Amino acid sequence: MDLLDPILTHHIVNSLGWRSLRPLQEEAIGPLLSGQDAVLLAPTAGGKTEAAAFPLLTRAQRHGWKGTGILYVTPLKALLNNLHPRLETYAGWVGRTAELWHGDIASSRRRRILSQRPDLLLTTPESLEAMLVSANVDHRTFFSGVHSVVVDEVHAFAGDDRGWHLLAVLERLQKIVERPVQRVGLSATVGNPHELLDWLQGSGKGRRPGQVIAPGVALPQAEGMQSVASVSVPPGDIELDFVGSVANAATVIAALHRGEKRLVFCETRRTVEELGEQLRLRGVTTFLSHASLSTDERRRAEEAFAEARDCVIVSTSTLELGIDVGDLDRVIQLEAPATVASFLQRLGRTGRRPGTLRNCLFLALTDAGFLSAAALLLAWSRGWVEPVTAPPEPRHLIAQQLLALCLQEHRVGENLWQEWWGGLGPFGAGAETVVRHLVEQGYLERDGGTLFIGPEAERRFGHRHFMNLTASFTAPPEFTVLSGRTEIGRTDPDLLTEEVEGPRKLLLAGRSWLVTYIDWRRRRCFVEPVDEGGRAKWSGFGPDRVRSFTLARAAREVLLGTDPPVLLTRRGEAKLAEARESHLDVVHPAGTVISRRGDDDVRWWTWAGHRANATLAASLPSVVLCHRFVDDRFIRLRDDVTRESWHTAVADAGTGLTLPDVDIRAVRGLKFAEALPQRLAQATLAARLADEAGARAALAEPVRFVSFP
Template sequence: MQQVLKTYFGYTDFRPLQEEIISHLLLNKDALVLMPTGGGKSVCYQVPAIICKGTAIVVSPLISLMKDQVESLRNNGIAAAALNSNNDETENLRIRRACMEGKLKLLYISPEKLVAEANYFLRDIHVSFFAIDEAHCISQWGHDFRPEYTQLGILRSLFPQTPIIALTATADKLTREDIVKQLHLREPRIFLSSFDRPNLSLTVKRGYQSKEKNKAILEFIAQHRGESGIIYCMSRKNTENVAQMLQKNGIRTAIYHAGLETEKRNRAQDDFINDRVQVVCATVAFGMGIDKSNVRWVIHYNLPKSIESFYQEIGRAGRDGLPSDTLLFYSMADLIMLTKFATESGQSEINLEKLQRMQQYAEADICRRRILLNYFGEQRMHDCGNCDVCKNPPERFDGTIIVQKALSAIARTNQQVGTPMLVDILRGNLNAELKEKGYHQLKTYGAGRDIPARDWQDYLLQMLQMGYFEVAYNESNHLKITPAGSDVLFGREKAHLVVIRREEISATRGRRKRTSAPVMRELSLGMESGESTDLFEALRSLRKRLADEEVLPAYLVLSDKVLHLLAVQRPTTLDAFGNVSGISDYKKKKYGKEFVKLIRNFV
């Protein structure tokens, strides 16, 4: 494993969980892997694919995603191909033959193509294992449900002895359970990596109108001169309007949405990946196939429909681990429009609930990263210091008793109540349902009548966001106490709540005196002290020339992170160049001489 990692990927150490996952898969066991975007999911199946006999079949939903992965693998000297409708029949025939002869280590394939080929071609080759990428697409609870994924359950019956690894960056508890059930995973081990992306700053601006948004966007981009970024918009019209505004201001911008012809969409994506444009204005149709490691910022022009969508979209920034900024605009108009969409969808109840959690994130007065992590079941007891709330903290007080009253009431109902009933119990309100269930006889009935109902709603929202309880969507939205909540309930931990200031909750709430500049810019993009900016720029120019010669995106030659390391370490021999983290043996042989020559001249 270590040797393969160094030879083909240029790293001496695995990231957290990677080694365990690979070992588990090599024992022919099923697994479900949850890792954030940029967390190193692909290594979890690419390393064992190289080690195992036969070909690993990787199921992927988008042709652009397959193309990117295959190019990246080939550029590291790994035999890989994609079987899809973009190939002509001769190419597909050549790929099938290579698989049959055992020459391909990884074969990427769409779910539809896989189902069509499962009974024929796949039976004729040695399949080492199946890797289901973007596995959340299989679940109706997921934010990106794709019906074609639901047919993948046949793999277990057709290939009963072949292990299956399912991978995703975004899946809440229900989605995880659904993935395991639908793929018929056998006693799978669930690997849950931290969802934390500390290199991403989180900023929200509320109540901005179009002109204010445009001004803020131009200021934001001015602070990211020459750095790639994505602006997500709710509608096609918005993408075009924002793009025109940027182009008028001399910013190279592409447009991407489902209403454009395929050729125009492909060109926009290609221009962005190859740094011919700085910005792409897009609807959510854009991005799943983007593996560009040096996207430095993401702006949401409108509120996303769910935390899963938001998390996946901001995850496209800073995949190389370097500091990157995210900015979300949020207005009442967004909320009204998204509520309409959710209500008219086939799953209105769950979509409205997910939208509500997104709204709560946007309106929060507590650490935004804690809210994101708690949503995915990862409780954090400390603030991040890299979101707008942490940078300008609101006033807090010891709210332990308030939290204990609420949690006690939840516990005494056997965790069988939702928020409205809980507020009625705490306030001592009497209604038919409450009386019928006997909740008026609880010890906590009326224990919080000194607090107005509206304030209880606010405190409960804070408690939810801090991870003291969670909402069971599949159980009529009942509230369930978490381990972090139990610590407060039984006096092991204190709880600090935000002081409610009603005068701030108004139509102009977005204009609070909060710093709106992108945070974390004080952290230079240099990896360490001692980096030469001139050398970095020279290395970047060389990388661009080599990439253009091979018709490859620049980041596939060497990532920004590797260029920063080269600018600090300044290796002047091929061996020293090969020892830089992220440079594989293949890339050392292929690009080493040129980079070492440039560094020697510089030194």
């Protein structure tokens, strides 16, 4: 601690009561004080926020930074709200200030922030972008003092388009301040930390080599290896059960662990609502949290849950990240999360008190959910976690960034725009095609050697000061639900338009509501409470739920007889035996299986994951029945396939795989796709649906042909 500011050290010892720092916090001090980029890895609640904040505040003091010197970026507004009091306290110890800036912050508070720049600003990438393009923010003055950026939950950014958006915004910010800005990523779970650090460093322009800091975490020693950034958990703390329905899950949860504080994760908002209602019907004190509840509703639930004891909070992944909901006793998981990384985040919510262990009870609702849970637990038990990989070919975000830059600078030199991204991968020579299309379609205009916003961009994105241009993802349209003047949340418009018998009722916030009036023009729905009978539904694009190659192969191993090393209930044991019996003829330890059942049901059981199967289906057109009908386990083949035609098709595919087919309707889920030529938008999606490595692995295996009556 001797390297930290002495006032900080005094408060760490006397205000926090810490005798010493944790290993991560100690090891981060030197590199961060020297201005190095870094990725800090530790389990959930491992002290990562302090590991970044203490040395950066010390650096600000030591070098006399003026204005906003530190940006703290997270993927969720709720996480910012949760972190703000803590970081405000730490900054206050050394006479500095910390403020929040996101979409829910009042305009009066924003004006105060702009006139009295805080030393530390907590924000989201979308809010950073909005500040850069806003006519009300002098971004050159406001950001002139920035020296360091902390990216919390960095893995959550790196795995989707928000990560590309964040990197592009940071490159523009770095050009404004005319110096390299230190980048510090915080993560609890990641399988390829060194690659993640390289990604975080962006273009690398003017940067020194960074450092992965992960004391006590076994990092991969060779390319292609993955490791778990978490502490191993004794198998007895994880239990797998099969319950078969949401109502049965509610019965189990109500009966077990009474007197304890329980956090239940569900994979959809609809399941959250249905389980919340069922738990309340059984007399359980229940709170709900998901993205379609109002901010006030979520905050009330989280605060009440943090202060209560014998209660349950039911959530989607909104509570997976570092939001503090108090001292948990138990985590319960309905079905299986999509990734081992998500499971590790959720598991890390428990076992924080001395003498307690991390724990999780899986309650499977379906046969497929049970097998997915068993496969995930098998992969986790081997120390495997997904590598974080940025989505390939983000051409739609090139279009978005070019438009945003023209809003920011008003006019940009047609031969100079690439300088704003410092050579960041997607903005290389291939981006010229996107620029030409934007000009041809009127999104950009060209005059006197400069580019500026055109009429088509004004028409499509100009609403509310181009607010829709600052987010890199598409949110499906929803109606705001109001009880009197109180906002409850938002619902899918399908629930308001589909035919129903009798009164129209919604299920939201775990309660049933009678629809009394719909304001179609303003997309608002007015309701009043009723006892029961409400329905919940949300459509849209949602998170990626498909199994990877590794998890699909883990499922095959489970079916072949490998047990996940966790506790199985009697129902779980019976379901596992049933799953093995039903798949007996479609799994084989030495390769894949082609099964023929009757005259017209021919399937290739690859157990290779959805993306690999989509790639294989596109690459074997002569034998595949439908290129678009694939799942994690198998591909449907033509009923006239023979051994000879099969081997010919495989030999042809061996010369080069084909990217998956993309339905033109799927392009609607790619935000800013309308600013791309249609062929480029489809090519972007095709690259993201592919898994060539998994496809080649499946193709290389021997195939066993079996027939059934």
